[in-house]
Amino acid sequence: MENSNEKIEIQGPLSTNRRRRALGFTNISFGWWILSIFVLLIIIGFIRKIFTPNANYFDVFIWIINLFLMPFGLSLGTIDYRAPIILRGLADGASLTFIISILSVVVGFFLAALLAIVLVNKNHLYGLKILAQMYVDFFRSTPLLVQILIVYFGFAQIFGNIIRNLNIPGFSYEVFAGTLALALNTAAYQAEIIRSGILAIPTGQTEAARGLGLTSSQTMRYVILPQAIRLIVPPLTNELINVLLNSSLVSAIGVVELTKMSQTLQAKYFLWQVYLIGALFYFVIAYTLSKITKKLEIKLRIPGLGVAND
Amino acid sequence: MTEEKVHENLSGTEPLIEIKNLYKFFKDFQAIKAPGVNLKIFPKEVLVIIGSSGSGKSTLLRCMNRLIEPTSGQIFFEGVEITSRSINIDEIRRNIGMVFQQFNLFMHLTVGDNIRLPLQKVLKLPDDEIEKRVKQVLETVNLLEKLDNFPGELSGGQQQRVAIARVLAMRPKLIFFDEPTSALDPELTGEVLQVMKRLVTEFHYTLVVVTHEIPFAKEVASRVIFMDEGEVIFEGKPTVVFDNPPNERLRKFLSKILEMK
């Protein structure tokens, strides 16, 4: 089948397919071209922002949109004066959403790794194991919004002034509390993911390693964890996207991320479509992350070791 | 059947492993019954353990290198009590190879790295010595061409041969086999049994083999023990055990096995 297809293409005159393939635009890599250009433009935008502090990284995209509108004698601003302002505002919100999500997932991961080590241990560790289990249960059985409020008001006395005195631009106590709450929450979920990943490795692997004379920590390090990682990565990337979407709840404590920004702009211009564009921003980030992490999963794959199929 | 009779050709030699009153109790179940099993394993002998499923064969084997902690009783390895708390069991285990029913190769490592890992981390050998041993043991099991394959790319029989190679590279003093061919298709058991026979005839390894392969046991065993419901019921030479079993439960077990084949 494949062979005959190939022949037809070679004989025919330059088909669009062949031309596209010659440029590297195969079906598989087309998405990656778009993605790479997209990421590159964002990077350019941020670099520009370093030199001109008033600039917005999203300006680059607005120029490109204007470039397409130019032949018609139009620009985004002339179509609707609100459009560039809304896009810039939402872009700022999106970048804060992105930063908060990544930061809380990374911080949450380290916390989760500690929790998981305690949870998979056979010993009680002087009550530490029960505490870890209680932590996981609490964060998985209470609403995230309530957790955010508890952290926000609960830590205000301790951290509120410290962070205000640090006076880092963009890093308010609200951002700190929101990120911390998300990190604490995702730590519980990630701990559970890591724990079940480790427990999913058949006991035969441990038996073989110990039987050969490896110590229990060597067994963990060289045999169990490298295999568990491959089971853990897919649900962990899923969790990253969960956190990204759940981070909209920190708007409740006044963090001006994507959702709060949408609310503000909507209230200012009385334009419900702002939410639609905001949703599009969420979609683009989540979809991009899921594509990149899928690539990572495929990279980590090893024959005979169960990893999600593509 | 007295002990002297069975070991007539081995009298005077020190046992490699000696078990005294080994007893294992899982939460609610006596896997090895009180008062416990007594057993001696001598250098260069091939001890075959037979018995129906659930009779405690695996438990016995795993207790001998403390992959399972015995509830009570003593185990001596070359005269040293390895059930005592002060012993570092990891140092003992490097002398006792174990081959499992499910192969248990490390799935994330290539065949070569499976063999290298314990040589590096347990024996801490220099690289050139490791490479020499990897090549040597893979030649022994006839799988040198699979050096860079992952276990998931091999057949069950090939995986089991790699598992044997991994154990051989440690140069253990004896090797345990826990039903090494039970998870294999019938046409693949032959290649594994072939390798095991070579271990006996060419390399004169001391083996303890749990198996249901009666012809194989007849050929290589120097002694056979029969376990039933957590006890050693009968012990004797293969000719006695397989050709005219004097024990009723043993006869029943053997006819059941023959029926299945």
Ligand SMILES: Nc1ncnc2c1ncn2[C@@H]1O[C@H](COP(=O)(O)OP(=O)(O)O)[C@@H](O)[C@H]1O
């Ligand atoms: N970890 C365990 N916990 C509880 N019972 C066990 C455990 N391992 C084995 N057993 C029980 O001990 C008995 C003997 O098991 P095993 O030694 O595996 O038998 P065999 O290898 O002869 O088939 C079985 O009834 C089994 O259910």
Ligand SMILES: [Mg+2]
């Ligand atoms: Mg068994």
